[in-house]
Amino acid sequence: MNRLRHSTEETAYQMMLDRKISELNDKIELVQMQVGQVNRLVETVKLELSKVASELDEYIQFDLKSKQLQWAETRIVGIRQTLETKFGHYEDIRKKTIGIFQAAEAGVVREEVMRTATEKVMISAPQYWLASCLVAVSAWISDNQDLASKALREALRRNEEKTSLFFALVHRRIGREKVSEAWLEHYFSLLNPRDLSQDLVVLMDAFSIGVFGVGGKEKIAKQVKEWLDRLGEDSEIDRVQIEEWKKVLERKSGDQDSEGYQLLPVYSPTWGTLQTVMNHTKKHQVIYEYFKQVFESEYELSARIELAVDKILYGLIKRYDAEELPLRKEERQLSLIIEEQGDTKKANDRLEDENQVFEDRLNFKQILKNVSLHPELTDTSKSLQRFAIALSKDWIIQAHNNFTAKTRAQVPYEIELELGNWKGKTTDGSNEDELMRSIDAHYDQELQRVMGQVKLSIRQWVVSILLTLVTLPFLSLWSLLIGGIIPAYFYITKWIPAKEANQVEIDEKKRKSKEILRGLLAEVVDWRRKFQKEDANAKLVTEYLGAIKPDEFVGSKYDKSRLVLNQ
């Protein structure tokens, strides 16, 4: 009797436990469902926030650029007014200088008029070297030796380099070769190749278009060689020069889109690197075409030497003097900001390229670089640009080699692929079989994982066991059949359909993944092939520049003698 009561109490207790467990199970499922909903909501909110942040950022950038543009447009007016106030009269003196030569040649202006005009200039520009030169020239034309000597001494005192170069050109203009060469020698004696004024480009321009006679050309050629040899002893100058040319090559052609790939951008974490490498590699063709255009485009030279020298002389006298340079640099910066519609980063990148144009003193190699890249800013001829590039070709080739090697080193050895939770790698797309097997294994595991969640609940297990236990005394081993009804029912009505449904879903995912994988591998093969093709263009640049000889770009229009430069 006691045993029966005990057994009944146990059964009741077990049933109560079973009920509690079942209630707990239901609550857990409910919480899980709610957590799932919250997760989905959070994801949606994150996406929306991300969109808003992106739009806000765009707006801020737009607003900033507009403000920068407005500021630049206002400020540039002020800068130009200051330049006009402080240095505007220099322009008048420059025009008078050229006017004097042409007037003297034509004999159309009286000497007193010339003298008065030039003496006024001395008063209006007390420190300006050109004013003294103008008085000297005017006095010389009037045959006033005393005044000419005084004015010349004053001009040399104010700026010996510019004055010497000025008279070297003036004497060349009027055909006095020996005197011109003497002035050239004096000019060179003042120079240090590590610390040159940018006025040197005027001389180099005259040299490259062939303004000087044989004697003058030889002097300049000898000096150029000596400077290059001296600077060549300093490997630090070479190192800096190469690095600067490399930056120019990297920036010169700008970024280009890598189009035509649909899958790699979506499914490869390596895509960013692939895109960067391809953009850089495509620059070889652009760089090659740039140099080709420089060397093969047509340009005209003045028919008469006097006009050619006038142009060069004007180039010398209108170059910015040291005191103007800071304002001119700021003016250039502001005009770049205006050109780039307020984008200060792009403007500053361009200004960095041109920066040395606004330096007062540079070494000879830096001057060559300025002229090679910015003839419009240095106000020099195409002829000098070609000559400067030809003289600089060793550094450009080395810079290009360094740029090429750096790009090739960035080519990813392995390209990573990600399809959902599956990850794989390929070097050249040839391991398709291996990757397909990996996908198979991945989805087999996925199926196992999913099916692992399709199972009897604890309640069902408890009921099955209880049934077995309860019927065991009466049915012995047949009770196992009774207890097995629920699991069997579950297996037939839930597990098998779930397995089939999941199998179908997994098979579909597997099929799609394999399809995408095939597409990805095809794109990898294509990318590798395209890279090789673009990479081969590197040779175009080095071969083209390697074949250039500097002495082919020293003009001989005004003097038929041919110069051979020994480098």
Place this chain on the structure above:
Amino acid sequence: MRRKVMMNQKSQQKVERKRGVERLSSALNIRRSKGLVNTLSKLDTQGCQLDQTKVEEIISELKAELSKGEMDMLLGIVAKCYLGDDYEVHLLDTQFNILRHYKRNEKLPLEVEKVRSLAMHEDYAYVEIYSDRYYAVKHTGELSEIKR
């Protein structure tokens, strides 16, 4: 006298080291000799197991051509491997005088892995690895510099 000689030797070593570092500063006009390029391109000719004596001969050849300053900063040489059987590159460790061959997908030390693609490029005979830079050496002996 002996002290003077020693001091001169030390000064000379200092100058050489400085020159070596300076030479390392610019790749312009520096060229590896044909002999050295050939030697370093053909590390596979004796098969997978290169005799230690041979490795040391190669290191000596490097020492003869590079300055002391350069040798102090040189960590190793990596080049394409032609042994076949999935071997892709080999690395000559100049600090420990060891030559090792690496198969496809086998990772090199991190700083060397960065120039694996470069070492395998057909334009280059091998890549020199220094503490602060790499030099990719063409078959002509010309150097291209990549900063680390």
